[in-house]
Amino acid sequence: MRYIVQIAFAACITVATIAEAQTPASQPSAGGTPEKMPFDIPYGTPIGVDAAKQLIAAAEAEAKKRDWKMNIAVVDTHGDLVAFERMDGAQLASIAISQKKARTSAQFRRETRVFFNQFASGQTYVGTFGPDMVASPGGFPLVQGGKLVGAIGCSGGTGDQDAAVCKAAADTFK
Structure with a gap:
């Protein structure tokens, strides 16, 4: 019995030593510690x-000028839909995506391209933000008088096409 206890004790010490050796001395940075809160609108x-x-009319005009078919969504500060338009021939799968881009932009108070860039650079934690979050270009916050009042999201083309249409509309908003 004494021999079994000694073996068990030795095994525990070995496992603890291995685990300690595999633990990094310091944890990696989670993006640094900026002086000011980013995206604090x-x-x-x-x-x-x-x-x-x-x-929506401004976004549609930009899309028509380029002969792109878009789904365009505008949401309020909570990310709830205020207005939506699906242009004739726009991709049906992009209906929900345009709304989720707008919602993501409003709820996180930033352009959705920020998340796309983070995900593309290997920061996979972005995928843990929830099933309705979209990390793709084409969602822009709407700021009036320095305050967030909503967001616009476009989908139907490439991410850059979506962003170009939404940015053209967002730039008209003051």
């Missing part, structure tokens, strides 16, 4: 339907 009064329709 205060919330304003949510965008109304008339302004949302004007943004």
Whole structure:
């Protein structure tokens, strides 16, 4: 019995030593520690339907100019849909994607390309943010008077096409 206890004790010490040797001395950075909070845009009064329709019209005009078929969504500060348009012939799978891009941009207060770039650079934690989060270009926050009032999301083309259409519309919003 004493021999079995000695073997068990030796095994525990060996396992603990191996585990300690495999633990890094310091943890890797989680993106650094900036002085100021990034993307710290205060919330304003949510965008109304008339302004949302004007943004959709601006996005549609840009898409038509380029002969691109888009799904265009505008959401409020919470990420809830205010207005939506599917252009004739726009890809059906992109309906939900445009809405999720807008929602992601509003809820995280930043352009969705930020998440795309993080994911592309190997920062896979972005995938843990939830099933409705979209890490693809084409979602832009809408800021009025220095405050977030909503976001616009476009989908139907490549990420860069989506972003170009949404940016053209977002740039008209002041």
